[in-house]
């Protein structure tokens with residue numbers, strides 16, 4: 052949703068550029084779990100009991116489910132059941148993916 056989430060901008064989230072329902076649906080599809088939304092003071096976080104690990108072409112490992120992963124770098128509202136681990140080595144937030152792979156057009160076959 053490029054009208055709402057602008058990669059190259061310091062002020063990168065513009066929720067007023069789409070309907071509330073569209074923004075919520077997009078946040079629910081966030082593969083890294085980095086995006087959350089709050090309704091009436093309750094922060095919604097994607098939860099699942101099925102564990103899956105997916106290798107994203109030219110991107111991170113996507114982890115979903117209740118896995119134990121020890122890291123001193125969890126942010127306050129981070130989902131611990133839906134997150135992405137850097138595979139390219141370019142993240143400024145290792146071990147997590149910060150989308151540097153996309154900005155730098157990392158190719159996992161080179």
Ligand code: FES
Nearest residue numbers: 137138139148152
């Ligand atoms: S895989 Fe996304 S920043 Fe490395």
